[in-house]
Amino acid sequence: MGVTLKDVAEAAGVSITAVSKVLHGSGKSVRIAKETETAIREAAHRLQYVPNSVARSLRTSRTRTIGLVFENFGSLSEGPMYYVLMLDGVAQELFRNHYRLTILAEVSHKHVGGALSDGRMDGAIWCKLPMEEEVLTQLAQSRIPVVALNTEAPTNPLLTYVSCDNEGGARLVVEHFYALGHRRVLYVMETGEDDTPDATARLRGFRRACQEACLPFTEDDIVFWDRDASQFADWWRSGPPHTGVFAWNERVAGAVLRRAHESGVHVPGDLSVVGFDSTPFCETTSPPLTAVRQPILEMAKHAARILFESLDNGPDEPRVFTYPCTLDVRGSTAPTSMVRRTRRKPVETSNGPVLDAERGNP
Amino acid sequence: MGVTLKDVAEAAGVSITAVSKVLHGSGKSVRIAKETETAIREAAHRLQYVPNSVARSLRTSRTRTIGLVFENFGSLSEGPMYYVLMLDGVAQELFRNHYRLTILAEVSHKHVGGALSDGRMDGAIWCKLPMEEEVLTQLAQSRIPVVALNTEAPTNPLLTYVSCDNEGGARLVVEHFYALGHRRVLYVMETGEDDTPDATARLRGFRRACQEACLPFTEDDIVFWDRDASQFADWWRSGPPHTGVFAWNERVAGAVLRRAHESGVHVPGDLSVVGFDSTPFCETTSPPLTAVRQPILEMAKHAARILFESLDNGPDEPRVFTYPCTLDVRGSTAPTSMVRRTRRKPVETSNGPVLDAERGNP
DNA sequence: GGCGGTTGATAAAACCTTTTATCCATCATA
């Protein structure tokens, strides 16, 4: 079917070895005269020779391909944005280094090793690797290097992890609120997501930071956002003492924003709102959403670079790289001192949040 | 390095052929006794044999891998949403059929053929293929089947295209506006995007549908949205006759929405807004955005299925599949007759859009 | 004339699998 080295060799009247040497520079004891070289190049060009990379990979056992494994790929477009960002970052770094990218999904936990060891890729990056001990040990023994690209990492890793500090991110939020004068902040969790590692880390960070700042924080300061947001509405009607809301992710934060808008509550005039995951979406809300940024793109690129490293220099000890989160301050947060000045129109609902910057202040 | 057929064969005391037959069922003239089979399976399991798919591909010249080519992959997370949807749809269909997916980017137009013909994939889907004749002819002669997954298609194709009817989508918008009583609609274009095939098709559809409905539409009914939205602001201040706005894409539509909100103009009470590309984003605006839906996910899956077809039954004649667009009606559009009733608060800007449902009505 | 060094090139093995052709028993049938 395709044109092979042999075809080019025959056309140029030389051996396969000579063609291989000229076209790909391989074999150090092989020397070729200038004229022969041009003849070979001419023939290759004329026949439109394209090297068969499958054959090459078989010989060299290198594919210059990295596998990207998605634990529930399910639907990339409906899942959280950071999947896209992980893919994006990894892809950019890979392509920059002339590596190819292949995507794996739904890799059975029973056959983790097999899926990665069939010779099709030189290394793998596992996005959102679950932390089951059994899977991890299997992966650690894999024939190819594997890097986990997560948002949280186990304390005692068997694999190399690139992750970020959700707990620290949540602390930033508390600090931000505190600096703006807020003393009671509501934490909005999403139903069904509360036992993920990320969610627990964020809540932990929030709780601890509140303690350290001597801010009151009890279980009553947590509200769950479910399908019809009924709990949230209940809270809203109760005339709560909170002047700020921290939503565990940016979608929920956006929903809070809309909800506030519909109820005639002005953000940030009457209520400050912060979300987690600073994505392009945060720029599109009104007001734009203050949110914690996980440097996913950078993390993804780093994961790729770690892989290059182990491919070049052999395997390394498992390490954990933890990136700090930062806070992208936008328009949805404001100092409590400005509240009365920026409040432009009367609150339409009778039970809107009570502005009480002093209560709870030690 | 890895365990091979040979290792298993030795461990089981049989030939390579026997192992291959048992483990992969190949070779019809090969027969194996029950006991031998169990011995082989046992050995394979004990040694944790994983077949080398590179070697298999070399032999069979099938990789069960499809390449997805992105004309400017650049940055998936910053580009338009439909890239993600294309990837998502293709991936879903591929995985469902146990194909693998590999992503190519920045394939040089000089070496289109080479990049696809190196044996690494059985077929390719090209997202947003540019319509340069030269590239197309090269692709058409490619050794592997190629399908173009576009939003617009050339009239006389050399390749098989899956695309959708942007022009028809724009017409839907005009019909929707007309049915709601709107008689003057502003078309908002984005600077620097106006000569893409999609943009021209949408504008063409809009213009023609206006003509057919005897609605006035001149060059004055087009406004460009640039970085600081100054043209749009100018239009706004001019006290225009339009009661509706059609933004060429959903991001611009979202920006219009925010702009209106900031100016105290109520949507849809005072102004109806429609966007192009009904994405999850449209659910997050307030009000939710009425938008034209291109069935990208379906199109992507279809493209994959076409590829399966040609891989199974050999190449087919080039065809063009054009999907109709639909309109997702959400909260940003309302009948003009309801305008005065739903307008709840006074317009704050002095030069807001004049509500003039009758003017221009034949 | 023998030896070492250099240039130019090739043969052949290896990578691992698939698959056809072949072989050897054994058993039944004419």
Place this chain on the structure above:
DNA sequence: TATGATGGATAAAAGGTTTTATCAACCGCC
């Protein structure tokens, strides 16, 4: 006793590349 199936298994080629080992020829030099 040939003949022919049939069951059970293997040898070997092919697929396209990389790479080592080898070879032939030539030159210069002691």
